[in-house]
Amino acid sequence: MPSLAERLRRSAALARAVLRARRGPFDPFKLTWILTERCSLTCRSCHLWAGDPEAGPDLEEIEAVLRANPQLTWLNLSGGDLVERPDAPGIMERVARLGRDLALVDFPTAGLDTAATLACVRPLLESDIPRVYVTVSLDGPDAVHDRVRGQAGAARSARRTLRALQALRRPGFRAVAGMTLSRHNLPEQFDPDDAGADATLDGWLPDEVDPADLHLNLAHHSGHYYKNHASVVPPIGPALALLDRVQRRTPTSLSPLALIERRYWSLARRFLTHGDVGGGCGALRASVFLAANGTLYPCSIFDRPLGRLADVGHALRRIPELPGAREALGLVERRACPQCWSPCEAFPTLLLGLGRVR
Ligand code: SF4
Numbered sequence: 001m002p003s004l005a006e007r008l009r010r011s012a013a014l015a016r017a018v019l020r021a022r023r024g025p026f027d028p029f030k031l032t033w034i035l036t037e038r039c040s041l042t043c044r045s046c047h048l049w050a051g052d053p054e055a056g057p058d059l060e061e062i063e064a065v066l067r068a069n070p071q072l073t074w075l076n077l078s079g080g081d082l083v084e085r086p087d088a089p090g091i092m093e094r095v096a097r098l099g100r101d102l103a104l105v106d107f108p109t110a111g112l113d114t115a116a117t118l119a120c121v122r123p124l125l126e127s128d129i130p131r132v133y134v135t136v137s138l139d140g141p142d143a144v145h146d147r148v149r150g151q152a153g154a155a156r157s158a159r160r161t162l163r164a165l166q167a168l169r170r171p172g173f174r175a176v177a178g179m180t181l182s183r184h185n186l187p188e189q190f191d192p193d194d195a196g197a198d199a200t201l202d203g204w205l206p207d208e209v210d211p212a213d214l215h216l217n218l219a220h221h222s223g224h225y226y227k228n229h230a231s232v233v234p235p236i237g238p239a240l241a242l243l244d245r246v247q248r249r250t251p252t253s254l255s256p257l258a259l260i261e262r263r264y265w266s267l268a269r270r271f272l273t274h275g276d277v278g279g280g281c282g283a284l285r286a287s288v289f290l291a292a293n294g295t296l297y298p299c300s301i302f303d304r305p306l307g308r309l310a311d312v313g314h315a316l317r318r319i320p321e322l323p324g325a326r327e328a329l330g331l332v333e334r335r336a337c338p339q340c341w342s343p344c345e346a347f348p349t350l351l352l353g354l355g356r357v358r
């Protein structure tokens, strides 16, 4: 657990990194890193499982990336389900040891294996990283989750893992349920004037999860990452109704994360109704996406490869040397990309002060 001095030092490093990103591109403070495409589930809203999923970088390459980027302050480690990697605790041990300035590390899991998830998070909890967040995916009541995720009993396992994580006590650690709103877990129609509307909305939520511990997310289309189709997007009316319901039942908090999350959702309402948030995006400035095969992309959505990180010595600050970097940045800045409001990039965008409605 970090001392107060270490927490302050790393928070200051994050603040400086945000300022650097405001001044210019290609010095991202957040890396979204896909450590494997493998996963035991067969979700309807993500088709990573359908092709030939990448195993992901080995420990040697992971160390190389971490050593080449000591300036990173925020790591979002993802998959597939990285917890399923047998060496996941070893990965986290390296993250904890080599991420000198890391102020925040977060990762999602389907929560199928409670013991493996606890083993994975332990090195982070014992580290000097001030904030560690784990999201356990839960897409609705058990029957809905199991149908959407393609495995009977998946929800029960996820809820067990969430409970085990929430029993851990460590300042700066938080485990929440992540519900991805898509056309697969929300009905097409919803009548808010119906006498039983509230009960109907409650019936869409995961069983036994406190709304304060529930983080909603919007399903997106991504050819290079999820390998899914545009038809995953949630129906607007039901998504807005559910969002209202969850927000009404979530206690007000003035924590920085809660404030950013509120801003995220006020713009998400605009995204749901208009298809964009009307503001700039921090991809390639605040954040960048590293695929499981070592290829960099501006973000999780835009299928515009920049090149291979290994070709620039794994150093993110050398991204401008990659063949596709400057053109991709131009497209992002002109908003000539698919346009999305994916939280992976939206949260860093909001930290950067972008995402404002024009
Ligand atoms: S959404 Fe997550 S759990 Fe589902 S198939 Fe994709 S990687 Fe696996």
Ligand code: SF4
Pocket (backbone or CB within 6 Å): 281, 282, 283, 298, 299, 300, 301, 302, 332, 337, 338, 339, 340, 341, 342, 345, 346
């Ligand atoms: S708006 Fe979305 S798709 Fe476009 S660059 Fe930003 S994160 Fe990527």
